[in-house]
């Protein structure tokens with residue numbers, strides 16, 4: 001099998017009839033960590049939601065090939081079962097659904113898909129407790145409603161806990177660093193580093209070079225007005241932090 005996990009070509013997508021993605025190209029291979037940076041509103045979250053199959057986003061052109069298959073034909077739940085995981089910029093609160101139950105349902109859906117036996121609450125609890133260490137989370141969070149009343153940082157840790165359980169092939173983290181204090185940032189970044197293997201890949205969306213001190217990307221891309229316009233190594237993140245994004249406007253004007 002080829003080691004390409006995700007191949008995106010000329011991807012265009014609309015939200016409410018407005019073009020947001022305007023021709024995204026990106027290839028991610030097994031074992032790689034990619035970072036996407038870019039201004040507010042440039043289309044980063046839209047891109048991550050299109051990959052996960054969010055119904056509000058209408059793909060109008062191009063293709064996404066995931067592990068050799070046309071991803072755009074697959075329903076969102078099938079994408080998740082096939083190992084695509086998206087940690088949200090704004091994790092949802094679901095009152096009345098316990099965190100533990102939610103995690104178990106998601107975990108069992110993936111196991112069933114992989115042809116493995118589903119786990120009951122007791123067996124599952126043991127597995128979760130092992131994973132809690134990765135994000136240094138207190139077990140009391142398992143008994144609470146999903147994300148309800150969790151602080152911003154606790155929600156982000158909970159996203160990484162979910163990811164640790166699901167062991168995705170492609171983990172997408174949308175601003176996992178926003179709102180984290182420095183200790184939580186290290187814990188979350190460490191969690192990602194512990195989950196990275198030569199067989200999976202991560203796409204990390206961030207505004208800050210700081211996160212990339214802890215999660216070292218192999219490639220950094222800049223999204224501008226719905227396209228990836230520059231790609232480079234991790235030094236590109238430093239360059240952006242120094243220069244800001246204004247030079248992109250000049251470049252865009254020069255192309256007109």
Ligand SMILES: Nc1ncnc2c1ncn2[C@@H]1O[C@H](COP(=O)(O)OP(=O)(O)OP(=O)(O)O)[C@@H](O)[C@H]1O
Nearest residue numbers: 015016020038039040041042043044045046047056
């Ligand atoms: N559901 C939606 N309805 C209307 N407009 C939307 C919707 N989702 C995204 N957009 C618009 O698409 C554009 C891109 O948004 P997106 O969330 O992808 O940006 P982003 O790069 O993630 O920005 P940020 O850095 O602020 O998170 C924005 O102008 C946004 O208002």
Ligand SMILES: [Mg+2]
Nearest residue numbers: 044045046089
């Ligand atoms: Mg966003």
